[in-house]
Amino acid sequence: xxxxxxxxxxxxxxxxxxxxxxxxxxxxxxxxxxxxxxxxxxxxxxxxxxxxxxxxxxxxxxxxxxxxxxxxxxxxxxxxxxxxxxxxxxxxxxxxxxxxxxxxxxxxxxxxxxxxxxxxxxxxxxxxxxxxxxxxxxxxxxxxxxxxxxxxxxxxxxxxxxxxxxxxxxxxxxxxxxxxxxxxxxxxxxxxxxxxxxxxxxxxxxxxxxxxxxxxxxxxxxxxxxxxxxxxxxxxxxxxxxxxxxxxxxxxxxxxxxxxxxxxxxxxxxxxxxxxxxxxxxxxxxxxxxxxxxxxxxxxxxxxxxxxxxxxxxxxxxxxxxxxxxxxxxxxxxxxxxxxxxxxxxxxxxxxxxxxxxxxxxxxxxxxxxxxxxxxxxxxxxxxxxxxxxxxxxxxxxxxxxxxxxxxxxxxxxxxxxxxxxxxxxxxxxxxxxxxxxxxxxxxxxxxxxxxxxxxxxxxxxxxxxxxxxxxxxxxxxxxxxxxxxxxxxxxxxxxxxxxxxxxxxxxxxxxxxxxxxxxxxxxxxxxxxxxxxxxxxxxxxxxxxxxxxxxxxxxxxxxxxxxxxxxxxxxxxxxxxxxxxxxxxxxxxxxxxxxxxxxxxxxxxxxxxxxxxxxxxxxxxxxxxxxxxxx
Amino acid sequence: xxxxxxxxxxxxxxxxxxxxxxxxxxxxxxxxxxxxxxxxxxxxxxxxxxxxxxxxxxxxxxxxxxxxxxxxxxxxxxxxxxxxxxxxxxxxxxxxxxxxxxxxxxxxxxxxxxxxxxxxxxxxxxxxxxxxxxxxxxxxxxxxxxxxxxxxxxxxxxxxxxxxxxxxxxxxxxxxxxxxxxxxxxxxxxxxxxxxxxxxxxxxxxxxxxxxxxxxxxxxxxxxxxxxxxxxxxxxxxxxxxxxxxxxxxxxxxxxxxxxxxxxxxxxxxxxxxxxxxxxxxxxxxxxxxxxxxxxxxxxxxxxxxxxxxxxxxxxxxxxxxxxxxxxxxxxxxxxxxxxxx
Numbered sequence: 001x002x003x004x005x006x007x008x009x010x011x012x013x014x015x016x017x018x019x020x021x022x023x024x025x026x027x028x029x030x031x032x033x034x035x036x037x038x039x040x041x042x043x044x045x046x047x048x049x050x051x052x053x054x055x056x057x058x059x060x061x062x063x064x065x066x067x068x069x070x071x072x073x074x075x076x077x078x079x080x081x082x083x084x085x086x087x088x089x090x091x092x093x094x095x096x097x098x099x100x101x102x103x104x105x106x107x108x109x110x111x112x113x114x115x116x117x118x119x120x121x122x123x124x125x126x127x128x129x130x131x132x133x134x135x136x137x138x139x140x141x142x143x144x145x146x147x148x149x150x151x152x153x154x155x156x157x158x159x160x161x162x163x164x165x166x167x168x169x170x171x172x173x174x175x176x177x178x179x180x181x182x183x184x185x186x187x188x189x190x191x192x193x194x195x196x197x198x199x200x201x202x203x204x205x206x207x208x209x210x211x212x213x214x215x216x217x218x219x220x221x222x223x224x225x226x227x228x229x230x231x232x233x234x235x236x237x238x239x240x241x242x243x244x245x246x247x248x249x250x251x252x253x254x255x256x257x258x259x260x261x262x263x264x265x266x267x268x269x270x271x272x273x274x275x276x277x278x279x280x281x282x283x284x285x286x287x288x289x290x291x292x293x294x295x296x297x298x299x300x301x302x303x304x305x306x307x308x309x310x311x312x313x314x315x316x317x318x319x320x321x322x323x324x325x326x327x328x329x330x331x332x333x334x335x336x337x338x339x340x341x342x343x344x345x346x347x348x349x350x351x352x353x354x355x356x357x358x359x360x361x362x363x364x365x366x367x368x369x370x371x372x373x374x375x376x377x378x379x380x381x382x383x384x385x386x387x388x389x390x391x392x393x394x395x396x397x398x399x400x401x402x403x404x405x406x407x408x409x410x411x412x413x414x415x416x417x418x419x420x421x422x423x424x425x426x427x428x429x430x431x432x433x434x435x436x437x438x439x440x441x442x443x444x445x446x447x448x449x450x451x452x453x454x455x456x457x458x459x460x461x462x463x464x465x466x467x468x469x470x471x472x473x474x475x476x477x478x479x480x481x482x483x484x485x486x487x488x489x490x491x492x493x494x495x496x497x498x499x500x501x502x503x504x505x506x507x508x509x510x511x512x513x514x515x516x517x518x519x520x521x522x523x524x525x526x527x528x529x530x531x532x533x534x535x536x537x538x539x540x541x542x543x544x545x546x547x548x549x550x551x552x553x554x555x556x557x558x559x560x561x562x563x564x565x566x567x568x569x570x571x572x573x574x575x576x577x578x579x580x581x582x583x584x585x586x587x588x589x590x591x592x593x594x595x596x597x598x599x600x601x602x603x604x605x606x607x608x609x610x611x612x613x614x615x616x617x618x619x620x621x622x623x624x625x626x627x628x629x630x631x632x
Numbered sequence: 633x634x635x636x637x638x639x640x641x642x643x644x645x646x647x648x649x650x651x652x653x654x655x656x657x658x659x660x661x662x663x664x665x666x667x668x669x670x671x672x673x674x675x676x677x678x679x680x681x682x683x684x685x686x687x688x689x690x691x692x693x694x695x696x697x698x699x700x701x702x703x704x705x706x707x708x709x710x711x712x713x714x715x716x717x718x719x720x721x722x723x724x725x726x727x728x729x730x731x732x733x734x735x736x737x738x739x740x741x742x743x744x745x746x747x748x749x750x751x752x753x754x755x756x757x758x759x760x761x762x763x764x765x766x767x768x769x770x771x772x773x774x775x776x777x778x779x780x781x782x783x784x785x786x787x788x789x790x791x792x793x794x795x796x797x798x799x800x801x802x803x804x805x806x807x808x809x810x811x812x813x814x815x816x817x818x819x820x821x822x823x824x825x826x827x828x829x830x831x832x833x834x835x836x837x838x839x840x841x842x843x844x845x846x847x848x849x850x851x852x853x854x855x856x857x858x859x860x861x862x863x864x865x866x867x868x869x870x871x872x873x874x875x876x877x878x879x880x881x882x883x884x885x886x887x888x889x890x891x892x893x894x895x896x897x898x899x900x901x902x903x904x905x906x907x908x909x910x911x912x913x914x915x916x917x918x919x920x921x922x923x924x925x926x927x928x929x930x931x932x933x934x935x936x937x938x939x940x941x942x943x944x945x946x947x948x949x950x951x952x953x954x955x956x957x958x959x960x961x962x963x964x965x966x967x968x969x970x971x972x973x974x
Contacts, residue, residue, distance in 0.1 A: 397864050398751035424876055424887070558797050593748060593799065 004114070006218070007107045010225040013232030014106060020236055020357070021244050027358070028248065028265045036257050036266070043255025052251040060246050061085055065328035069279055072145065077277070079142025081243075086135045094128055110228070113186045113200075114221050117193045126197065133199040136186075139179050147176060153278075165306070170230070171238040177227040185224050188217035236357050239302070245272040246329060259335035261438070267339060270331045274301035280323035280333070285546055289567040290560040292316065297323045297333040300340070312555065314340035318564075319434060319552035321516040325542045341436035375443050378426060383455040386418035389479075391471075393464035394427055395585035401600075402463055402585050405607035406484055412610050413496045418455060426451075430470040430513075434552040441474075449475055461487045463603065465514035465584045466551065472518060483514060485524040485583045485602050492530055499531050499609040506532040506605070507577040509568075509591070510544035511584035524583045524602055531609040535575050545571065547582070549590030562594060569595040581605060634659050635969045638722055638732040640710065640908060643671025644693065644951055645943025646738035648958035651696030653965065661703040661730055663722075665904055668706060669697075671740055677770035679951065680807075680814040681841035689951060709904070713911040718938050718973050733973060734965050737914070737922065737934070738942040738958070739905035743897040744793025744801070751864040752789060752895055757873060759783070760865065760893045762792075763811055766819075775822050783826060783891035786819055787875055788812045789862050790832040794898030803919045805898035805948045809835055810842045812896050816855040817848065829856045829888065831877050839950060858886070865893055899948040914939065922946050932961040938973065940964050 032040065043049060058064045061082040067074030088109070095109035096102055098119060108115060120129035150172075164172065183200065190196025191204025191213035207213055235241055249269050257266050276298045286292040295316040303310045314337050324333045383389075390410060392403050410417055426448055429441035452460060452475075459480045462468050471481040482490075491497045506528050514520045521541045528534045539545045548564030569591050572580055580599045582588050591599040635658050639650045642664030650662045668674070670693070676686035697704075705724065712723035722730045746754040746762050753760045758778040761769075769775045777783055790812055794805040809832065816828045835857070837843040849855040860878040868874050872889045879886050901920040909916050915935045917923040922945050925933035932940045942961035943954040 397866065400750065400753055400756050400864075400866060403866075404756070558800060562800055589750065592750070 002115075004221075006222045006225050007111060008225070009222075009229030010107055010110065011229075013229030017232040017235055017244075024236070024358075025248065028269060031265045032257075033264065036252075036264075039255045039257055040252065043251065048251065048254040048256070052247075052254045055250045055254065056247055059250065059328070059330075060243075063328065065330075066277065066279070069326060069328065073149075073277070073279075076142050076145040076149065077275075079138050080146065083135055083139035083142060087132070087139065090128075090132060090135065094132065098125065098128075111221060111225070113189050113196075114217075117189050118195065120195050120197065129195070129197040129201075133197040133201075136179065136183060137199050140183065143176065143179055165302075167234055168238045171234040171240055174227040174230040174234070175240070177223065178231065181220050181224040181227055185217055185220035188213045188220060192217060239274070239276045239305075241272045241305075242275040242329070245269055246275075249273040249329065249331075253330065259332045259339075261335070261339060261342070263339055267336050270336060271301050271304050273329050274298060274331055275329065276302065277328060279326050279328060283322045283326040285320065285322070285548070285564050285568070286316070286318065286556070286560075289548070289564040290556065292556070292560070297327070297331075297337070300333075300337060301331070304336075304340070310340050311343070314343075315553070316555035317553055318512070318546050318548070318550035318556075320512040320546035320550060322543075322546070325516055338433075338436070341434070342438060343436070375440075375447065378447055381451055381454075383420055383451055384418050385456050386416065387457055388415055388417040388459045388461065389420045389452060389455055389457040390417050391420050391425065391428075391460060391462045391467060393421070393425070393462055393467040393585070395466065395589070396463040397421075397424065399585040399588055399601070402588070402603055405601070405603040406463055408607045408610065409484075409488060409491070409497065409603060412612065413491050415491075415496070417461075418457070420451065420455065428464075428467040428470045429474065430466050431551045433470065433474070435554060445470070445475055449477055452477055452479060463585065463601070465511045465518065465520075466586065468520075469513045469517045483518075483520055483523075483583065485514075485527055486520065488527050488603065488606055489523040492527065497606075498611040499606065500611060501530075502532045502605065502609050504532045504578040504605070505535055505576070506579045506581045507535045507537050507572050507575065509537075509539075509547065509572055509580060509582040509587060510541060511582060511587050512544075512546050512550065514583055515544055516542060524581075527602055527606060528581055531605055532579070532581075535577050537572050537574070539568075539571060547584075547587040547590040549586045551586070561590075565590045566594045569597070573597045579605065635733045636661070636731065637734045637736060637965060637969075638663065638720070638730055639736045639738055639942075641671070641738035641740055641904070641943075641945070642666075642669035642704070642706070643738060643740045643943065644673055644689070644954045645740065645945075645958040645961075646671075646736070647693040647697050648955050649736050649738060649942045649961050649965075650702050651693070651700070652959060652962040654700035654702050655696070656966070658965075658969070659701075659703070661705060661732070662697075663708045663710065663724065664704070664706045665709050666706065669693075669704070672743075673951070675764055675767055677767050678814070678818065680810045681839065681845045683814065683817075710908065710911065713908070715912075715936070720938065733938070734968055735939045736942050736961055736965060737905070737908060737939060737945055738961075739902050739908055739945045741899040741905075741944040741948065742902040744799075744805075744900050746792055746895045746897050748799055749792055749796075749895070752792065752862070752893070753865045753867070753873070754895055757865065757867045757893075758871070759873060759891060760895065762895045762897045763808070763815060764897065766815055766894050770815075770818055770822070773822075775819065777891060782823060785827045785888075785890045786823075786829070786892045786894065787862075787873070787888065787890040788816060788828065788830045788894045788896060789875075790830065790896045791861070792895040792897050793900065795833065796898075801898060801900065801919070803948070804836060806836055806838065807948060807950055808896035808898055809837060810839060810845065810950075812894075813837075813842070813846050813849045813855075815894065817845070817853050820853040820855060827856065828853075829858055829890070831858050831860055831862050831875070833859070833861055840952075860886070899944065902945065905945050912936065912939065919947075932957065932964045938968060940968075 063074050063077040066077050091109040091112060095104050095112050120126050186200040187204040187207060190200045191208035196204050204213060252266055252269060259267055278298060280297040281287055284296045287296060295313045300310060300313050303313055317337060319334055321334055327333060396403050427444050429444040432441035457479060459482060460471060461482045461484055462471060463484045465483060468481060468483045508525055508528055510521060525534060545568040547568055548561045573595060580591055580597045581602055583602050588599050588601050637653055637658055637660050639646045639660060639662045642662050646662060647669055650660045654660045670690055673686055673690055679686050709725045710722050711725050714721040720732045720735050743764055790808055793799055793801055794808060812830050816830055819826060819828050835846060837846050858879050860880045862875050862877045865873050865875045873893050875888050875890060877886050915923040922941050924931040924941060924946050925935060931946060934941055940961045942958040943949060949957060
């Protein structure tokens with residue numbers, strides 16, 4: 001038998017999706033910026049290609065990262081992805097070895113048993129048949145988990161699963177039908193001919209005892225073909241587009257392409273790579289503390305794909321970065337959200353063309369203009385020349401204990417410094433940035449940059465992680481930026497300050513912008529270890545919680561913020577520490593309002609531990625030493 | 633058989649309701665957590681709006697509670713609360729069990745803890761005090777800085793812990809404005825050489841004769857009113873206090889050096905009240921005060937039959953309103969004892 005009409009739906013679907021993916025890739029490549037095109041070309045002939053193949057195997061097929069987070073969920077994803085891959089691979093080999101000629105059309109492999117019903121009676125053929133049955137059983141076991149998850153998400157240890165739109169539902173149904181229909185089609189054929197291995201063979205033999213297997217097989221081969229065809233045709237407008245897109249994402253990421261601050265190919269590829277696995281939903285404190293369940297990154301990605309108005313979703317986020325940390329696909333979720341914030345509600349006149357198959361991109365400018373800002377009342381200042389600047393930041397001025405502690409520590413260390421915003425400074429610009437107002441933020445950044453530049457300093461110390469992050473990332477200054485915890489660590493290592501051991505039990509809360517946002521995890525804990533008994537919590541480093549006080553969320557009510565703070569504080573103070581220590585004035589303020597435990601910034605604890613009168617007057621003015629120490 | 637009513641809280645409301653009940657021959661137990669009755673009134677020097685001495689009101693309250701056999705229990709708190717049908721039983725910290733036919737909750741308010749607004753520097757800088765601290769200075773007749781000198785410029789910050797989303801208090805405590813006006817006048821009276829500045833969001837002069845007092849403060853006493861919320865206070869090298877505030881009428885930011893800063897702490901649900909709510913199942917509102925059964929015609933009734941509210945445990949009130957509210961509670965209790973109770 002060479003051909004049967006039932007393969008037509010499959011063939012249409014397959015060639016459609018192949019042509020679609022190729023043309024989509026051409027469009028994506030065309031839309032890349034010139035430097036990114038070069039990166040991609042270099043990556044293709046360089047190490048990035050090899051790395052990508054490895055990562056594609058580990059992540060797209062095995063789903064290693066999902067396994068790490070959740071074994072059952074990982075098994076589900078792996079059995080479907082890796083199993084299907086094996087089925088295609090070994091099916092093609094089977095068709096190649098056992099057919100009359102080599103290099104067959106794909107349908108010959110997919111519907112191998114239909115065209116070779118007599119195959120697999122003995123020897124190597126039977127052994128191969130056993131392998132194919134094993135793979136099918138592997139996939140079906142994963143499918144069973146998937147079906148159960150859809151109706152009862154706790155089965156895979158997930159509290160929430162993503163909600164679906166109509167096309168997703170149809171695609172999901174066809175996906176679910178593919179493998180059972182293959183099982184039944186093969187079983188009936190095998191039953192009729194007395195072939196097949198442990199699964200298809202036994203099932204077929206059993207069916208044959210009470211059903212006309214020969215007649216039953218044909219409709220199921222049709223169903224198998226139709227499910228495959230439907231799935232392929234719907235793929236581009238459903239979340240299953242992540243299957244081909246993730247390959248591009250991995251290759252682009254390995255080639256060194258970054259999200260940037262505008263929509264482009266990379267942000268779009270990332271958006272389509274989201275499989276809606278729902279791990280971000282479980283990681284989100286807005287979900288598990290505040291009961292807000294419609295704004296998580298999976299929903300943002302979905303809404304962007306659907307060309308919905310996303311401003312409500314984009315603005316309702318603490319920007320704590322917990323989902324970035326947990327995303328198994330490695331999508332840069334926060335930068336994508338920031339792009340949407342910049343877009344605001346202004347640009348929504350874009351349309352679905354070709355019913356979503358080719359999406360016209362939302363033209364997002366990198367600077368949102370809301371009226372015109374006017375910072376002309378800020379007068380130019382001439383700061384005193386100093387090597388080291390201390391910039392407390394607005395939030396530190398609102399928590400004067402931190403400010404006073406830092407002054408005490410700075411004075412005790414003997415370092416010559418200039419307290420640059422002692423009389424009140426200008427905002428670092430990050431709150432405006434988080435609100436998507438980059439242009440206004442840039443004005444403030446320029447003002448502060450000028451002041452810092454004029455002072456001639458080589459080191460800038462700040463007490464606020466919010467300032468720290470923006471100084472590090474968005475100020476183009478030849479200045480070493482240190483958070484005060486890093487600076488204190490340096491002083492301790494140098495012996496510039498001598499500290500008592502306080503014997504307090506302390507638990508450390510890592511602030512979002514300092515920890516996940518800037519990668520400063522160790523110095524604060526080392527300082528605390530030096531002066532107190534540091535306790536472990538269940539939420540350390542990348543998994544640390546947000547205090548809920550974040551400036552980034554412009555939609556949440558204060559009651560819900562408070563709930564987040566309260567639950568985080570309860571988690572952190574489980575082992576009854578004397579002090580809940582943090583390294584951020586905003587975290588301190590937020591936690592102080594919800595817990596009876598004393599909340600203190602690390603600088604306060606260090607200032608208390610300080611042995612007055614330094615042993616030796618130390619004068620750090622050596623540029624090199626500071627830089628070297630800061631790089632520890 | 634005579635009826636027994638427990639009044640929780642021996643402040644203005646508790647004393648008034650206990651006095652009224654005992655006058656008509658009802659057996660009353662008055663539970664007070666402090667060693668003496670009077671509540672916040674004890675801390676006041678003179679009262680707004682007529683600036684009479686607070687002791688006059690205290691005398692009145694002592695008068696109506698004397699000689700009627702009120703079972704006064706000071707230094708007493710409630711540890712257990714039980715209800716069977718329409719009888720209530722309360723166990724005190726001394727282990728004593730009281731059975732009552734009705735309960736009047738008059739747990740009052742707590743002043744907002746000003747240290748929670750760390751940016752104003754209470755507990756951090758010398759010479760940042762609260763309105764309650766200033767009242768005490770007036771009673772002692774000595775308004776001095778921590779170094780013993782006399783303040784020349786004094787700032788008064790309104791709305792500390794009121795109408796402040798950041799601390800979770802949306803509501804207006806409504807009496808801090810007039811307290812500020814009263815205290816500003818008294819400051820000028822005590823220290824004629826001083827300058828007094830009030831930083832306000834709105835002047836809420838809703839009570840009888842409040843507006844007149846506000847006018848007097850401006851015309852007679854030359855108190856400066858600046859519309860704008862203070863963002864933060866800090867200490868200068870000369871140990872003066874510098875406040876940053878935006879004068880929203882002039883439309884410009886201001887920095888002012890002051891000798892003393894007075895924080896007009898708002899009113900919050902009392903800790904004792906929250907404890908009672910936790911034990912009894914009485915409902916509280918979004919502002920954390922006790923929620924009355926009806927805002928218009930049931931402000932003394934609770935969600936539990938036989939338990940009534942009196943005074944500031946339901947909302948901020950001045951003394952006049954508190955006494956009226958307590959008398960209303962008395963009529964509700966009487967109605968309940970006569971007709972409502974099964």
